Amino acid sequence: MHYYTHKAGTNHIDLAECQTRGIRVINTPGGTADAVSEHALALYFATRRKIVAMHGAVADRDENGENLWKRETSAVSKMRMANSQPPNSLNQEIVGIFGYGFIGKRLENLCRALVHRADRLPFDEVVESASVLFITCPHTCETINMIDEPEFAAMRSDAIVINVSRGGVVNENSLVGALQAGKISGAGVDVFDIEPASSPADSVLLSEYSRDLNLVFSPHAAYFSAQTILNMQNKMREHLENWIAGNKIDFVV
Numbered sequence: 538m539h540y541y542t543h544k545a546g547t548n549h550i551d552l553a554e555c556q557t558r559g560i561r562v563i564n565t566p567g568g569t570a571d572a573v574s575e576h577a578l579a580l581y582f583a584t585r586r587k588i589v590a591m592h593g594a595v596a597d598r599d600e601n602g603e604n605l606w607k608r609e610t611s612a613v614s615k616m617r618m619a620n621s622q623p624p625n626s627l628n629q630e631i632v633g634i635f636g637y638g639f640i641g642k643r644l645e646n647l648c649r650a651l652v653h654r655a656d657r658l659p660f661d662e663v664v665e666s667a668s669v670l671f672i673t674c675p676h677t678c679e680t681i682n683m684i685d686e687p688e689f690a691a692m693r694s695d696a697i698v699i700n701v702s703r704g705g706v707v708n709e710n711s712l713v714g715a716l717q718a719g720k721i722s723g724a725g726v727d728v729f730d731i732e733p734a735s736s737p738a739d740s741v742l743l744s745e746y747s748r749d750l751n752l753v754f755s756p757h758a759a760y761f762s763a764q765t766i767l768n769m770q771n772k773m774r775e776h777l778e779n780w781i782a783g784n785k786i787d788f789v790v
Contacts, residue, residue: 580725633667636674723751
C-alpha cells in the first residue's frame with residue numbers, strides 16, 4: 538500500500554508503525570523555506586512594532602466611543618519593550634537562529650540584509666546575546682522544551698522569540714511566564730502544542746493569562762504560498778519518478 542501526502546516534516550507520523558506495516562515515507566524538505574522564512578520576518582515585525590496592540594488602540598472603542606489614541610492623544614507608550622525603552626530598530630537587533638536547515642539558512646540570508654548581526658555562536662551565547670530568536674528546528678527528542686525557563690531567564694529583556702518550527706520546542710507555560718514577568722518583550726507563534734488550537738484547553742497561549750501580552754499568533758500557516766505549492770508539486774513528481782525508477786534512497790522509512 539502506498540499513500541502520498543506532502544509535508545515538510547515527519548514528526549506527525551509514526552515512523553516505526555509505518556515500517557512495521559511496510560508503508561514507505563518520504564518528505565519534501567526545502568519546499569516551504571521561502572514562505573516560512575518570510576512569515577517569520579512578518580511575525581518579527583508585528584511583534585517588535587506591536588502591530589496587534591496598535592490596531593487595537595485605533596479599532597477598540599469604549600462606552601463613550603473613544604479609542605485609546607483619542608483618550609490619551611498618543612498610543613506609542615504601548616509600543617515600549619519590557620525594559621520600558623522604545624522598540625529596537627533593525628540596526629540595533631542581534632539575531633539568533635536555532636535550526637540551520639533549509640528554512641534557517643534562508644532566514645539567515647534575509648536577516649543579513651536587514652539587521653545588524655546574524656552570527657553563528659554556541660547555544661548559550663545565542664540565548665544570552667540575541668535580541669531576536671528565530672526557532673526553525675525540527676521537533677525531536679532533543680528539541681522538546683529546548684526553550685524553557687532557564688533559557689528565558691538568561692535572555693535580554695528586549696528579546697523577542699519567533700517560533701515557526703513545531704509546538705513543544707518552546708515551552709508554552711514558560712513563555713507566558715516570561716512575558717508576564719517582563720523577562721522578554723514579545724513572541725510571535727505559528728505553532729502550538731495541540732493543533733488546531735482553539736481554546737485555553739488546547740494552549741495556555743490562548744488563556745486569560747496571556748491576555749494583553751505582546752503575543753502575535755498565526756494558525757500554523759507560515760508554509761502557505763503559491764511558491765510552496767509549486768515546490769511541493771514538483772517534489773512530489775520527482776519522488777514518484779524516483780519510485781517508479783526504483784530509486785528509494787531519499788525515503789525516511
